[in-house]
Amino acid sequence: MGQVACGGCGPSSEDLQSPSLQEPVYLHLYHLGTHGHGSLLNRLLNNMGAGVYHCGVEVFGKEWSFADTVTGEGQGVFECVPRRCKGHTYDETVLMGHTLFSEKYVLGIIELLRLEWQPADYHLLEQNCCHFTDSLARRLGVRGARQDFYHVPIWRSLHCWQAMCLQSVACLRGCRKHLCATTGGDVSS
Numbered sequence: 001m002g003q004v005a006c007g008g009c010g011p012s013s014e015d016l017q018s019p020s021l022q023e024p025v026y027l028h029l030y031h032l033g034t035h036g037h038g039s040l041l042n043r044l045l046n047n048m049g050a051g052v053y054h055c056g057v058e059v060f061g062k063e064w065s066f067a068d069t070v071t072g073e074g075q076g077v078f079e080c081v082p083r084r085c086k087g088h089t090y091d092e093t094v095l096m097g098h099t100l101f102s103e104k105y106v107l108g109i110i111e112l113l114r115l116e117w118q119p120a121d122y123h124l125l126e127q128n129c130c131h132f133t134d135s136l137a138r139r140l141g142v143r144g145a146r147q148d149f150y151h152v153p154i155w156r157s158l159h160c161w162q163a164m165c166l167q168s169v170a171c172l173r174g175c176r177k178h179l180c181a182t183t184g185g186d187v188s189s
Contacts, residue, residue, distance in 0.1 A: 022098035022099065022100055023059055023060055023098060023099050023100075023101075023103075023106075024059075024095060024097075024098055025057060025058070025059045025095075025096045025097055025098065025099050025137065025140050025142050026057070026058040026059075026082070026093050026094065026095055026096060027055055027056075027057060027058075027093065027094045027096050027133060027137075028055060028056050028057075028058060028063060028082060028083055028085070028090065028092075028093050029053050029054075029055050029090075029091045029092050029093070029094070030053060030054040030055065030056075030085055030088035030089055030090055030091055031052070031053065031054075031088065031089040031091050032052050032053070032054055032088060032089075033087070033088065033089065034087060034088065034089055036089070038052060038088070038089060039089060039091075042091075053091070053130075054085060054087075054088045054129055055129050055130055055133050056080065056082075056085055056129065056133065057096070057133045057136045057137060057140075058082040058083075058093075059099060059106055059140060060103045060106060061082065062079050062082070063079065063080050063081065063082040063083070063084075063085065064077060064078070064079055064110060064113075064132075064136060065077070065078060065080070065085060065129050065132060065133070066078070066117050066122070066128070066129050066131075066132035066133075067119070067122065067129060068119045068120075068122030069119040071119075072119050072120035072122075073119065073120070074119055075114060075119070076114070076117045076118050076119035076120075076121070076122060077110065077113050077114045077117050077132070096137055096142045096143070097137075097140075097141075097142030097143060098142070099140040099141050099142060100141060101140060101141065106140065109136070109139045109140070110136075113132070113135065113136060113139075116135075117132055117135075
């Protein structure tokens with residue numbers, strides 16, 4: 001495998017796929033919890049342009065996210081079946097873009113992120129799943145979130161990517177046609 005995320009070097013030609021084989025990268029949004037309380041809270045907060053969400057990134061048929069653990073030990077970065085993150089209720093999916101990296105290279109990026117994103121470092125407002133998905137997206141070569149998205153992500157809606165089809169969750173529901181028409185993105189539920 002070529003170099004993964006070293007100082008001034010990038011991926012080698014063996015780490016890239018043909019442009020015709022670009023792999024889609026999706027952001028999956030979840031209401032917190034599985035008993036409907038997160039959905040109810042988000043319905044109320046949605047009127048104020050806010051929400052309480054968990055998120056993960058899907059690439060090559062696997063979803064990746066970040067969380068703490070009870071002990072602060074173990075793995076903070078975890079894999080789950082796309083749109084089925086344990087402990088949360090799936091809400092919607094946004095196409096973030098396409099990566100040119102091979103699956104092997106992407107798995108190398110994930111391994112590096114596992115070293116960088118330890119569960120003991122989890123912080124509700126400063127280092128959470130939203131920050132992780134931004135970092136992973138950028139490393140996959142798709143646009144990451146604007147700064148205001150991940151500084152207070154747990155209590156705000158997604159105010160993200162200007163060039164991609166990712167805006168506030170409220171806007172995703174109310175402005176799909178306008179948003180996707182102007183950005184060329186795709187939103188699917």
